[in-house]
Amino acid sequence: MAELVRNKQVILKDFVSGFPKETDMYMTESSIELKVPKGSNGVLLKNLYLSCDPYMRPRMTYIEGSYVESFKPGLPISGYGVAKVLDSENPEFSKGDLVWGMTGWEEYSLITAPYLFKIQHTDVPLSYYTGILASGAVGQLVGQFAKLLGCYVVGSAGSKDKVDLLKNKFGFDEAFNYKEEADLNAALKRYFPEGIDVYFENVGGKTLDAVLPNMKIRGRIAACGMISQYNLDKPEGVHNLMYLVSKRLRMEGFIVLDHYHLYPKFLEMIIPHIKEGKLVYVEDMAEGLESAPAALIGLFSGQNVGKQVVAVAPE
Missing domain, CATH: 3.90.180.10 (Medium-chain alcohol dehydrogenases, catalytic domain)
Known part of the structure; x- marks a missing residue:
């Protein structure tokens, strides 16, 4: 038995x-x-x-x-x-x-x-x-992947300790505390005076609304999640969607389940980076x-x- x-x-x-x-x-x-x-x-x-x-x-x-x-x-x-x-x-x-x-x-x-x-x-x-x-661990990794590709990377977080982590441990070029910014639009203009090429969307709501006017023409938005909306009975509206048209932006959602056929290739890329200390986790x-x-x-x-x-x- x-x-x-x-x-x-x-x-x-x-x-x-x-x-x-x-x-x-x-x-x-x-x-x-x-x-x-x-x-x-x-x-x-x-x-x-x-x-x-x-x-x-x-x-x-x-x-x-x-x-x-x-x-x-x-x-x-x-x-x-x-x-x-x-x-x-x-x-x-x-x-x-x-x-x-x-x-x-x-x-x-x-x-x-x-x-x-x-x-x-x-x-x-x-x-x-x-x-x-x-x-998972999306926020800390996506910026590091972008740095490995030679990008200028700015992150946002909700505390001073996390901002320090992004800049000093994960190697982001800049980071800011969105809770301390009275005007998100002005903050993005400060860090991206010439506009944003690529925005990795994991927040939604007011952040997405501020990002849209600050995108470059033909910029790209990869939509992974919208954590600011998950606990709301009625999701917040996004008012600046017309910028998708005027700036000819491409915004596309993705789900990890669609990409598991690439998992062996992903391991080939990431395991050496981990062992060589090129990625911090x-x-x-x-x-x-x-x-x-x-x-x-x-x-x-x-x-x-x-x-x-x-x-x-x-x-």
């Missing part, structure tokens, strides 16, 4: 309106057999690290037609994580494999439709597969599954410094 163990889990209580709270989630304990049912194509995982990401906030609300499924109240929430395979009925995975991909916010997960990638490079920290080597590590709800909620008030990770059972 298979071993039966206790399995701590983080459960979504109900769909969320407005700013999420820790009490919108609760800890519970179930039991799980450390064996995959025969013929199920399933994989049993021991979760090691979990990723906290802004896109998880919309999943706490029912949104019709979203690119990613909403969480189900009463069930464990899910997200990207790093795990070890304990048992497998799937021919692509074997006991002992280290993997990253979609898993549950729990100690053990039985994944019946695996959306997982085998970890080939174990000479870097495994937690990196929740961020720099998979998804900062993690904010919360210890224990119990700390996961607070870590996730903290994203939306800027409490994390660096990529927010939860260590469930580090190797």
Whole structure:
């Protein structure tokens, strides 16, 4: 008979309106057999690290037609994580494999439709597969990638410490605290007197509205996310969209799921940069599954410094 163990889990209580709270989630304990049912194509995982990401906030609300499924109240929430395979009925995975991909916010997960990638490079920290080597940590990395390509890079952040981090650790040319700027339009003119060639959009709202008039003709906007809007019942309007026409701008959204076929090529590029110290990566590590709800909620008030990770059972 298979071993039966206790399995701590983080459960979504109900769909969320407005700013999420820790009490919108609760800890519970179930039991799980450390064996995959025969013929199920399933994989049993021991979760090691979990990723906290802004896109998880919309999943706490029912949104019709979203690119990613909403969480189900009463069930464990899910997200990207790093795990070890304990048992497998799937021919692509074997006991002992280290993997990253979609898993549950729990100690053990039985994944019946695996959306997982085998970890080939174990000479870097495994937690990196929740961020720099998979998804997330976008703000700190996109500017460094741009610097590697020879760009002039300016970042914005919500505290003096984070501004210092962007300039002194990540190597951005300039950075400013958007909370201290009475006029975002004037701030952008100060840093980009000749206009902006490329804007990486991860904020939305007032920031996007200020960026549009400051773009150069035929500038490009890569839309990755809009974190300023995720906790609003009614998203803010953007008033300067006519600049898309007058400046002949190109604004396009993208989702990482569309580009996983390029993942091997990405690893070829980034692993040497990490080992050679050409990329700096900062993690904010919360210890224990119990700390996961607070870590996730903290994203939306800027409490994390660096990529927010939860260590469930580090190797």
